[in-house]
Amino acid sequence: MGSLRQSPPPSWLDEPCPSWCARVHAEDDHPEDRIHRAPPVFVPGVLAQVDPDTLERVPEAGTLLVQRTQHLSDPTPWILVTETEDVGRQLLMSEQVARQLADALHDQSQE
Ligand SMILES: [Zn+2]
Numbered sequence: 001m002g003s004l005r006q007s008p009p010p011s012w013l014d015e016p017c018p019s020w021c022a023r024v025h026a027e028d029d030h031p032e033d034r035i036h037r038a039p040p041v042f043v044p045g046v047l048a049q050v051d052p053d054t055l056e057r058v059p060e061a062g063t064l065l066v067q068r069t070q071h072l073s074d075p076t077p078w079i080l081v082t083e084t085e086d087v088g089r090q091l092l093m094s095e096q097v098a099r100q101l102a103d104a105l106h107d108q109s110q111e
Contacts, residue, residue, distance in 0.1 A: 018077070020068055036077070038068040047083060068095075 009016070010027040012034060017025070021036035043064045048057040065084045070077040079098035081091040093101060 012072070014072075018070065021070075032071075034072045036070045040065050040067040042066075042084070 010025050010029065012027075012029075012031075013025055017023070018036055020038045022039045023035070023037045025034070043066060045062055045064050046059045047062040048059045050056070051058055063084050065080070065082050067080045068077050069080050077095060079093045079095060081093075082089070
């Protein structure tokens with residue numbers, strides 16, 4: 001018996017997975033789930049909402065999930081940043097914008 005990884009690729013997968021994809025794809029994956037995904041990186045952080053009346057920040061401990069994804073219909077990958085506990089809002093960036101953000105974070109966190 002072989003593992004899932006050694007099974008033939010599903011018929012809907014026209015091209016091999018990108019090198020960064022860690023997902024096992026199955027023949028019966030729902031069309032919306034036909035997504036290449038890198039292993040996620042989890043970053044602890046503080047997420048704040050601004051109170052509309054007082055304009056004070058209301059901080060809350062959270063965890064950010066950072067992951068490269070590419071649905072079969074996407075011509076290029078997206079870099080996804082999202083709260084693991086909240087699927088409502090997601091930050092999606094092209095690889096180029098993600099590099100700009102990485103540079104900005106680096107610059108802003110220098111001594
Ligand atoms: Zn894949």
